[in-house]
Amino acid sequence: MLSPLKRRELIKSGAVAVGSGALLAGCLGDEGGAVGEGSLTVRQTYDFVNLDPVHQENVTDRQICANIFAPLVGYEIGTTEPSSERSLADDWEFNEDGTELTLTLKEGIQFHDGYGELTTTDVEYHFDRILEGSPRAVELNQLNYETLEVEDDYTCTMVFEEPALAVEHQLGTPLGMIPPADAVDDIGENEFASNPVGAGAFEFVEHVPDERTELEAYDDYHVEGLPEADELTFRPIPEDATAASSFDAGEIAVFQVNSSDRLAALEDRDDVKITRTAGLITRFAGFNCQIEPFDDVRVRQALNYAANTQAIREELYPGMAEAPASFTAPDVDYNTDDVPTYEYNPDRAIELLEEAGYGDGFEFTWMVPRVGRFSEPAEVLQSNFLEIGVEANLEIRDSGTYTETIITGTDHDVPMFIHSLSQTPAPDIFLANAFHSENVPPDGGNYWYYDNEDVDTWLEEATTTVDEEERAELFGNIQHAVNEDPPGIWIDHEQFVFAMQDHVSGFEADPQRRMEFERSAFEE
Amino acid sequence: MKTRNTFYDVVDKRFLLGLYRRINSVVKDVMRTRKGRFGLVTIVLVTAIAILAPVLAPYDPASQNLTARLTSPNTTYLLGTDSYGRDILSRIIYGFRISLLIGVVSVGVGVAIGTIMGTVSGYYGGWVDEIIGRLIDIMLAFPFLLLALIIVAVLGPSITNMMIAVGISAAPQFARLARGDALTASEKEFVTAADSIGRSHFSIIVEHIIPNIFTSVVVMATLYMGRAIIISAALSFLGLGVQPPTPSLGLILADGRDFIALAPWITIAPGLAIVLVVLGFNLLGDALNDALDPELQTGDKLQ
Numbered sequence A: 001m002l003s004p005l006k007r008r009e010l011i012k013s014g015a016v017a018v019g020s021g022a023l024l025a026g027c028l029g030d031e032g033g034a035v036g037e038g039s040l041t042v043r044q045t046y047d048f049v050n051l052d053p054v055h056q057e058n059v060t061d062r063q064i065c066a067n068i069f070a071p072l073v074g075y076e077i078g079t080t081e082p083s084s085e086r087s088l089a090d091d092w093e094f095n096e097d098g099t100e101l102t103l104t105l106k107e108g109i110q111f112h113d114g115y116g117e118l119t120t121t122d123v124e125y126h127f128d129r130i131l132e133g134s135p136r137a138v139e140l141n142q143l144n145y146e147t148l149e150v151e152d153d154y155t156c157t158m159v160f161e162e163p164a165l166a167v168e169h170q171l172g173t174p175l176g177m178i179p180p181a182d183a184v185d186d187i188g189e190n191e192f193a194s195n196p197v198g199a200g201a202f203e204f205v206e207h208v209p210d211e212r213t214e215l216e217a218y219d220d221y222h223v224e225g226l227p228e229a230d231e232l233t234f235r236p237i238p239e240d241a242t243a244a245s246s247f248d249a250g251e252i253a254v255f256q257v258n259s260s261d262r263l264a265a266l267e268d269r270d271d272v273k274i275t276r277t278a279g280l281i282t283r284f285a286g287f288n289c290q291i292e293p294f295d296d297v298r299v300r301q302a303l304n305y306a307a308n309t310q311a312i313r314e315e316l317y318p319g320m321a322e323a324p325a326s327f328t329a330p331d332v333d334y335n336t337d338d339v340p341t342y343e344y345n346p347d348r349a350i351e352l353l354e355e356a357g358y359g360d361g362f363e364f365t366w367m368v369p370r371v372g373r374f375s376e377p378a379e380v381l382q383s384n385f386l387e388i389g390v391e392a393n394l395e396i397r398d399s400g401t402y403t404e405t406i407i408t409g410t411d412h413d414v415p416m417f418i419h420s421l422s423q424t425p426a427p428d429i430f431l432a433n434a435f436h437s438e439n440v441p442p443d444g445g446n447y448w449y450y451d452n453e454d455v456d457t458w459l460e461e462a463t464t465t466v467d468e469e470e471r472a473e474l475f476g477n478i479q480h481a482v483n484e485d486p487p488g489i490w491i492d493h494e495q496f497v498f499a500m501q502d503h504v505s506g507f508e509a510d511p512q513r514r515m516e517f518e519r520s521a522f523e524e
Numbered sequence B: 001m002k003t004r005n006t007f008y009d010v011v012d013k014r015f016l017l018g019l020y021r022r023i024n025s026v027v028k029d030v031m032r033t034r035k036g037r038f039g040l041v042t043i044v045l046v047t048a049i050a051i052l053a054p055v056l057a058p059y060d061p062a063s064q065n066l067t068a069r070l071t072s073p074n075t076t077y078l079l080g081t082d083s084y085g086r087d088i089l090s091r092i093i094y095g096f097r098i099s100l101l102i103g104v105v106s107v108g109v110g111v112a113i114g115t116i117m118g119t120v121s122g123y124y125g126g127w128v129d130e131i132i133g134r135l136i137d138i139m140l141a142f143p144f145l146l147l148a149l150i151i152v153a154v155l156g157p158s159i160t161n162m163m164i165a166v167g168i169s170a171a172p173q174f175a176r177l178a179r180g181d182a183l184t185a186s187e188k189e190f191v192t193a194a195d196s197i198g199r200s201h202f203s204i205i206v207e208h209i210i211p212n213i214f215t216s217v218v219v220m221a222t223l224y225m226g227r228a229i230i231i232s233a234a235l236s237f238l239g240l241g242v243q244p245p246t247p248s249l250g251l252i253l254a255d256g257r258d259f260i261a262l263a264p265w266i267t268i269a270p271g272l273a274i275v276l277v278v279l280g281f282n283l284l285g286d287a288l289n290d291a292l293d294p295e296l297q298t299g300d301k302l303q
Helices: A003-030 A059-068 A120-132 A135-140 A181-187 A239-249 A260-267 A297-306 A309-316 A346-355 A372-388 A400-404 A427-434 A452-461 A468-484 B015-034 B035-052 B086-123 B126-140 B144-155 B158-185 B189-196 B201-237 B247-257 B266-294 B294-302
Strands: A038-043 A090-093 A102-106 A149-150 A155-159 A204-206 A212-217 A233-238 A254-256 A272-278 A281-287 A364-370 A391-397 A416-422 A488-501
Touching: A003 A149, A038 A059, A038 A239, A059 A212, A102 A120, A102 B201, A120 A149, A181 A281, A212 A309, A233 A372, A233 B126, A233 B294, A239 A254, A239 A309, A239 B247, A260 A452, A260 A488, A272 A309, A281 A372, A297 A346, A297 A488, A309 A488, A364 A372, A364 A400, A391 A400, A391 B247, A400 A416, A400 B144, A416 A427, A416 B126, A427 A452, A427 A468, A452 A468, A468 B158, B015 B035, B015 B266, B035 B086, B035 B266, B086 B126, B086 B201, B086 B247, B126 B158, B144 B158, B144 B201, B158 B201, B247 B266
Parallel strands: A038 A233, A038 A254, A364 A391, A364 A416
Antiparallel strands: A090 A102, A102 A155, A149 A155, A204 A212, A212 A233, A254 A488, A272 A488, A281 A416, A281 A488
16 A cells, blocks of 8 residues: 555655656746636636646636636536537446446547546546545535446446435536546646646646636647637736736736626627626525524525615616526526515524524524625625614625635534525535535535435435436425525526627637636637 | 922923923914914814814714715715715714824824833833834834734724724834934933932833933834834725724725726825825924924024
């Protein structure tokens, strides 16, 4: 067991030497701005954490990964429709029970840096690495197959114990993005995180921490004639206002617009193109259902009645926020409107508080990340709560601290939080992750420590059933239940809006917030 | 045997009368210069606004009116509204309150800690001076803002912690000043005399040393009010100080930063307010320094 590790260490030191050589070469090349010949500079909010598809950490990581790696099952850009053209797999098919998924790889797909052709060996190696991770996390992603039957270099079958239809959608995420097995071995697991090698449209060139991540076009990309651009650079700019002025100065060509005030100003301009789509996402304020007084469903309902989420949508984010009924976004499969909702009604809220024995109100601490799209609604809700005598003391933390506390579950005593949940077209995985009582942090995403026996049962049944009608009914029940016994306040389904310089073409806003640039180009 | 003078004996009528005369003459001296007049009037005005905030503010500084967000200055909202539709004027009026409170409390903390450290160090000398002196040097090695940032990051962001952090960060400056003055004073004859008639170290420090370092500490405290307000605005701007929706000048500034191109009034007004308060304190401190420093006074007359 020790020897391969040692070998890796040795190779790693070699890789560092090679890496610094590349760095030097990078310095000699000319600097490309947004307005260059076929070079595209894009804003990312933060610098990436890890570009190893097995260790995806955040949205930025996934957005950059999607340009370096090609997924087993790709989507048509800007849609949730699988596209065989953009997929590494020529074909993917479930058996009738939904327990076996057979993947047929395209032949002749070449990895970057001369790592050779993609075969089932690479796929197997990649899945093995995922399965080595935390068992709970593997289970959550439903990649816990029994066996992987490798037929030949291009065909393999994942065999599951129970039906696992949602896995198809996992193959479009970084979990389905296959790196060359040899490269991970050569470069070493840790180094690979910042020196990724894939089979995507762009090759990794250089990363200057907190400054830029440079990619260049990969000539042997498997989709004929793509990518359009020669270079792709991601620049981390945490501040929205700074990003906007960089955009005005022409330093970046594309950025996501998070404020409707800014959007209104951009929409008035002729030299700016806007692309937008309804996001598969829900923004919500969440309660920790185990902590008093939020362990009482009446208190949670009361705060739902007290929350004027309509004002948040219409005044803070006009044209960028869709009203939520169910927790799932409207375009998620089995989404239903047949759920109880909470119209703004402070009187009803006070009644419920009195019933629950909190007629005099109460005080609690609310942890909020220092990110406008969360701190803004939080401040409005804070003033809504005050109207019914509930005092929320905001603790605004930088997003690193916030994430560590809430998501990794190091502190279970946070009574309230606020964030958003990105969703996939199939609701199986994200719903189970968010609401099943066993999926509490740090492995799971049940940050509200929600514990509802019915929901647990329905989730288990729904995710292992292939019958469409039955699935629709079960997922309907779940959506109904989490609204009736709400662990949070659903604020909205965000629209993803991107602004681009008018000479940029071929980029489209994506419902899953992907940023794929292989068709993007400059039209001079 | 001996009649011990307590601290309360010192504060007798004669002392109070003397103090009044002294203040009166200092105020007169301060008012003679242009910067002194500006500083004093500004600070008195800002203090009056802060005290009368509930009367003066046209709106509740925390109440939101989402339908009137980002309104530019008009007759309803004299300085416009912020991104939650809160009245900026009201927020600034209350912001003065928070800023002055922070200034007074944190400088108070700094003066208390610093004066004790410095006086003890300067009076006793020897190894006590060595230890405290090195401690002061270590603290002085960190820039003011950085030290405050570190302390508040450790304690966690809140208004109380911020005042403690700013106070502790200012303390070494006061300690250095007090140490020097205490060192000089401790060599004076009246200290030797008090020591020779058997007065305790504590009463010598309280009765003889502290009154002698008092003026320089007051001048520096005034100057540090301005710095403390700036640092606390910076910390609030970074989100480590006052938490929303409490109106603090730094926080209003931070709220406005995302809208600086669309709604510049959100940042301009609190920015000017900070400049005004800080300038007021700095000019007042400067004028006080001139008024209290005998050497500079002659210099003034020569001009």
